[in-house]
Amino acid sequence: MATLDQPNHTTLEVSVFGPGYGESVVIHLGNGEWVVVDSCLNDSRNDPVSIDYLEKIGVDVSNQVKLVVATHWHADHIRGLAKLFHSAKKAKFACSQALRNPEFTNLLAACDRVQLVHRDSSGKEFSEIIREINLRKERGKRTAAGPDFWMVEGLPLIPPDPGKRAGITAVSPSSQTVTDAKVHFSKLMPNHGDQIKRFGKSSPNDFSAAMLVHHGETSVLLGADLETGDDELRGWNAVLASENIPSVRSMAFKVAHHGSENGDHDGIWSDLLSPDPFAFVTPFAKGPKPLPTEVDIERLKNRARRICCTAWPPTEKPKSRSKAVQRTIKEMTTFHTSVRRRVGQIRFRVELSGNGELAIEHFNGALDL
Amino acid sequence: MTTISATEAIEDVRFLDDAEAVLENKTNPLTGDWVLPPKRFSGSDSTSESFDEKNKRSDSKSVMAEGYSKPLIKLPPGTLPRERVKVLQQWECVVTQVCEDSFLAELADLTEPGNPLELAEFSFEEVSLDDRKLLEVEAVFYWCIGYTTSKSGQVQRISEIRFKRSPKWTRALLNSIDKRSAEMYEQFSGDS
Amino acid sequence: MATATKSDRQLSSIVGIGSFNPAIFHPIWFEKNNLIAPSECETADISIISNEVSVVKFESFLLKSTTDRFSIESDDIRRFQPLCDLVVGTFTILEHTPVVAFGMNNHQEFVFDSFDSWNNFGHNCAPKNLWNLSLLEPGMRKLTIEGRRENSKSQRIQVTVEPSKKLEDNAVQFSLNEHYEMAQLQADETPTALKFVEILQDSWQGFLNYSDEAISSVFKAAEVDKQ
Numbered sequence: 001m002a003t004l005d006q007p008n009h010t011t012l013e014v015s016v017f018g019p020g021y022g023e024s025v026v027i028h029l030g031n032g033e034w035v036v037v038d039s040c041l042n043d044s045r046n047d048p049v050s051i052d053y054l055e056k057i058g059v060d061v062s063n064q065v066k067l068v069v070a071t072h073w074h075a076d077h078i079r080g081l082a083k084l085f086h087s088a089k090k091a092k093f094a095c096s097q098a099l100r101n102p103e104f105t106n107l108l109a110a111c112d113r114v115q116l117v118h119r120d121s122s123g124k125e126f127s128e129i130i131r132e133i134n135l136r137k138e139r140g141k142r143t144a145a146g147p148d149f150w151m152v153e154g155l156p157l158i159p160p161d162p163g164k165r166a167g168i169t170a171v172s173p174s175s176q177t178v179t180d181a182k183v184h185f186s187k188l189m190p191n192h193g194d195q196i197k198r199f200g201k202s203s204p205n206d207f208s209a210a211m212l213v214h215h216g217e218t219s220v221l222l223g224a225d226l227e228t229g230d231d232e233l234r235g236w237n238a239v240l241a242s243e244n245i246p247s248v249r250s251m252a253f254k255v256a257h258h259g260s261e262n263g264d265h266d267g268i269w270s271d272l273l274s275p276d277p278f279a280f281v282t283p284f285a286k287g288p289k290p291l292p293t294e295v296d297i298e299r300l301k302n303r304a305r306r307i308c309c310t311a312w313p314p315t316e317k318p319k320s321r322s323k324a325v326q327r328t329i330k331e332m333t334t335f336h337t338s339v340r341r342r343v344g345q346i347r348f349r350v351e352l353s354g355n356g357e358l359a360i361e362h363f364n365g366a367l368d369l
Numbered sequence: 370m371t372t373i374s375a376t377e378a379i380e381d382v383r384f385l386d387d388a389e390a391v392l393e394n395k396t397n398p399l400t401g402d403w404v405l406p407p408k409r410f411s412g413s414d415s416t417s418e419s420f421d422e423k424n425k426r427s428d429s430k431s432v433m434a435e436g437y438s439k440p441l442i443k444l445p446p447g448t449l450p451r452e453r454v455k456v457l458q459q460w461e462c463v464v465t466q467v468c469e470d471s472f473l474a475e476l477a478d479l480t481e482p483g484n485p486l487e488l489a490e491f492s493f494e495e496v497s498l499d500d501r502k503l504l505e506v507e508a509v510f511y512w513c514i515g516y517t518t519s520k521s522g523q524v525q526r527i528s529e530i531r532f533k534r535s536p537k538w539t540r541a542l543l544n545s546i547d548k549r550s551a552e553m554y555e556q557f558s559g560d561s
Numbered sequence: 562m563a564t565a566t567k568s569d570r571q572l573s574s575i576v577g578i579g580s581f582n583p584a585i586f587h588p589i590w591f592e593k594n595n596l597i598a599p600s601e602c603e604t605a606d607i608s609i610i611s612n613e614v615s616v617v618k619f620e621s622f623l624l625k626s627t628t629d630r631f632s633i634e635s636d637d638i639r640r641f642q643p644l645c646d647l648v649v650g651t652f653t654i655l656e657h658t659p660v661v662a663f664g665m666n667n668h669q670e671f672v673f674d675s676f677d678s679w680n681n682f683g684h685n686c687a688p689k690n691l692w693n694l695s696l697l698e699p700g701m702r703k704l705t706i707e708g709r710r711e712n713s714k715s716q717r718i719q720v721t722v723e724p725s726k727k728l729e730d731n732a733v734q735f736s737l738n739e740h741y742e743m744a745q746l747q748a749d750e751t752p753t754a755l756k757f758v759e760i761l762q763d764s765w766q767g768f769l770n771y772s773d774e775a776i777s778s779v780f781k782a783a784e785v786d787k788q
Contacts, residue, residue, distance in 0.1 A: 190543075195538075285486075325514050335490035537594075
């Protein structure tokens with residue numbers, strides 16, 4: 001894990017964590033105020049990696065984490081999020097406005113109810129967060145029900161405090177996406193007589209909430225899993241056309257959707273990022289092709305000064321088992337690998353003022369591609 | 370001190386006592402066959418003899434206890450001895466892609482749950498014919514590797530894929546979701 | 562140190578107490594509802610199916626039901642998770658079945674390396690100083706301890722240990738029963754069968770893991786090397 005030092009009060013830090021599957025971004029806005037975006041578990045799979053890191057560097061999670069964000073509900077972005085939110089007693093909660101409809105809670109309740117896979121967690125994580133929000137309301141620690149922020153393009157979550165603290169502004173989802181979300185979720189709900197089966201993922205993923213972390217001319221773009229589809233009013237198309245987001249060019253980019261082509265758009269590099277930006281990627285080892293692919297890496301190399309990846313390669317040799325089991329696996333499968341478990345960290349630090357050196361450090365196996 | 374739990378897996382001798390429902394001489398409503406032909410039982414009255422020993426001496430599935438004019442159903446004493454299975458490794462798997470003659474899956478280790486997720490590709494031939502129609506993306510299956518020992522002592526290494534079977538959505542299940550969803554929406558959205 | 566080797570003889574079962582209709586548990590019903598494969602339906606052995614009692618042997622499961630008790634068991638460890646799936650599927654469909662209580666059971670057997678080790682283990686479980694004055698050669702016949710386990714909604718767990726009836730000498734068997742009372746778990750108007758299924762889904766694998774851990778901890782405390 002990282003060296004045991006906290007950033008200075010005037011240092012902006014963006015730490016990106018990721019094993020072969022999963023992602024979490026921990027941000028120091030300045031002035032000892034922290035924000036956590038999404039969650040994945042640590043190496044031993046028992047705690048959110050964000051809590052691990054913050055406690056190791058001496059941050060009081062209970063008081064200093066001011067905001068917890070769920071960019072969307074996919075399992076690789078929210079594992080351990082409920083535990084994190086429970087620990088961050090003073091934190092507000094933000095999620096995508098696209099989830100604010102009864103069709104989504106219908107889907108959540110259905111996932112909760114019919115747990116086809118033992119380890120499935122996304123439905124339960126969100127249900128736990130809702131429970132925690134409700135508990136805090138009952139204890140008088142909050143007045144409103146539901147999340148503190150329903151993220152939509154242009155919504156400021158935390159305003160910048162010049163010289164002291166960076167701000168965070170949502171750049172997605174677009175209002176069209178929010179409107180379309182109801183129909184989308186209702187199509188996923190089963191009907192009477194349908195076979196009970198797992199719910200598939202939607203594509204393109206434009207419900208995801210991307211964000212800008214900004215202070216003056218210093219900014220970092222967090223792309224979450226936002227993708228580009230055909231619709232001009234959704235995804236990255238909508239972000240690029242928006243007049244509601246701060247017009248600042250970011251020096252660093254947490255690349256969207258694990259570096260995939262679907263998560264990319266020429267306009268991101270020409271309009272939203274400064275020339276020769278730094279690019280940070282979390283891999284995605286599951287699915288037919290691990291991301292980023294070789295083609296993705298080449299494309300990113302042509303656009304960014306430096307590409308850092310939290311864990312590479314995203315898969316590794318499976319754990320060794322008895323000879324009989326190994327032999328059988330070899331006979332039965334044409335391909336067998338294991339998702340990399342070690343959670344790498346890319347830590348980016350820069351002065352809020354933009355003066356002074358910036359520092360990029362790698363921990364626990366993160367590296368430059 | 371404790372009492373015996375009502376939900377223990379009790380032996381059939383107790384089950385038989387509980388189920389000593391004396392039945393009419395009737396045929397199996399589904400197949401039309403005699404359910405159990407009545408036959409006279411002759412046993413000893415030793416107080417120490419176990420019910421299992423009585424079972425062995427009876428060569429019929431049914432007994433006619435003295436004083437009864439109708440068949441008394443004797444239930445089988447648990448599973449019959451057959452091949453034994455030693456499982457070395459088990460996974461719970463989800464299909465992620467279906468190709469022309471193979472499929473990809475992610476594997477969660479059930480034997481050592483702390484192990485990381487694995488990915489593997491299997492040929493269709495590894496799937497039994499009954500299960501092939503269940504093979505689609507997001508389908509769940511169990512993969513098990515081990516040894517079987519037959520009644521004669523023959524040891525064989527086995528690898529078995531078995532797809533999970535689920536029923537259909539029922540109205541009651543959907544209704545229970547509607548209720549829960551309405552509560553969650555009120556809590557989550559702040560709209561009432 | 563004494564050694565106890567786990568035998569491959571293991572049994573798990575799920576038992577429900579409530580009000581059942583045994584006549585419905587025909588293999589054809591299970592197959593029509595996509596709960597078993599067509600081949601399993603064809604090879605099922607029906608001992609009896611009637612309004613009062615049903616007993617059906619599937620390839621890997623034994624189902625027994627009376628009007629107030631339902632149980633399904635398997636001695637094939639490959640089928641322990643499918644066993645739970647079958648019960649979940651069955652009572653998802655039979656959503657109106659009143660279930661009053663249910664239990665999960667696991668049974669494992671171990672062979673000790675010697676008579677002395679086996680005997681010492683029995684003595685550890687049930688020390689004889691209470692019995693030596695009134696009995697000659699007292700020996701433990703059966704011991705049941707009841708308690709609860711962490712993070713479980715069950716009312717109790719009973720762990721029973723006794724000399725194995727089925728295996729050779731120097732063997733012991735452990736039987737674990739985790740018992741749930743629906744009246745203490747129902748908070749709303751969800752049908753009890755659906756609540757039963759929900760809890761079972763959440764708890765089954767945990768119970769099987771717990772059984773292994775509980776037995777291991779007993780052996781560890783008794784300084785027996787479990788293999």
